Amino acid sequence: MAREPLITGDVFDPGPGDELDAASAPPSEREVLWSLRPRTLDEYIGQQPVVDNLRVAITAARRRGEPLDHVLFHGPPGLGKTTLAHIIATEMGATITHTSGPALEKPGDIVGLLSNLDQGEVIFIDEVHRLSHTVEEYLYSAMEDFSVDIVTGQGPKARSLRYRLEHFTLIGATTRAGLISAPLRDRFGIVCHLDFYSDVELAAVVTRSARLLDTPIDDVAALEIAKRARGTPRVANRLLRRVRDYAEVHGTGSITPAIAADALTREGVDERGLDRLDRAYLTTIIEGYQGGPVGLEALAATINEETGLLADVVEPFLLKIGFVSRTPTGRKATELSRVHLGYPPAVEQPRLL
């Protein structure tokens, strides 16, 4: 049977996150972004438990000559979910079809994609928490029994046809594990959580990317960029590119610690990696809501931002470094964040005299 290639995003699509970066960049810069991606598990920095887990699963599947189990990645944006999906396909020697939850509107969309997959091929669904209910239900039998039931005709003439699929591997990625229904989640054999990277791991990401970009950088400067990258490789790569520009214009092209610190301060990124949006978020809680608690919706309306952006991008890191806390009644700014932003402590300190 002739198969039409049915691919909703080409294999070299760098993924939605990098498109945000690339939107303002010329086409050559898009290629640069893509070229920074690790291609094998050996090149992938950090996330050791996840990498170890995947290595075992991939080795075992390859030895048995079987497709890999379905894999779910969850964690904040920019930590390497899309990268890992492509690495898995490479390590399995399989082609990968790239799509996303919102792109699959009708059952026909998903059935079309799945019926075009050969044995062992990978389908990557980004933002898998945004699948429509009907599409998700088709996935249940597709993932479990490698078949889908297609209903043809209407009323008394309606007939259900079972359509067999090849054994494919589904890789899902989401920033909101909590929004994935239990039946879908249970059908993934391998579930991996990606956490923020340490400064040392991010320094290794920066050093590797600088080498690929042919930019000289010393270890202290790499660590300086890493410390301000919010635990996130995508941010580290973006800051590196800004610092590289600055070094070329204001220096010799080499990145020194002073050049890095200078360039990033000018970018509005402070020593803890907070940018203007992080600071707007925190100062709004502190000044507008007396430190909180305040609900996410009210906060988003006050600073005129999307709740999704705050919940996905801003809050996970601020929670991680202890700058906000989440209570049943809303978000609160912690003492740590007050000190960092130069506000007096919220509670009266006991006086010594």
Ligand SMILES: Nc1ncnc2c1ncn2[C@@H]1O[C@H](COP(=O)(O)OP(=O)(O)O)[C@@H](O)[C@H]1O
């Ligand atoms: N472990 C890693 N080592 C090196 N670079 C990484 C790593 N993880 C991610 N990156 C870089 O960060 C960028 C964002 O990763 P991506 O996989 O798109 O994140 P996500 O899909 O989780 O939003 C990629 O372009 C890649 O260059």
Ligand SMILES: [Mg+2]
């Ligand atoms: Mg992604």
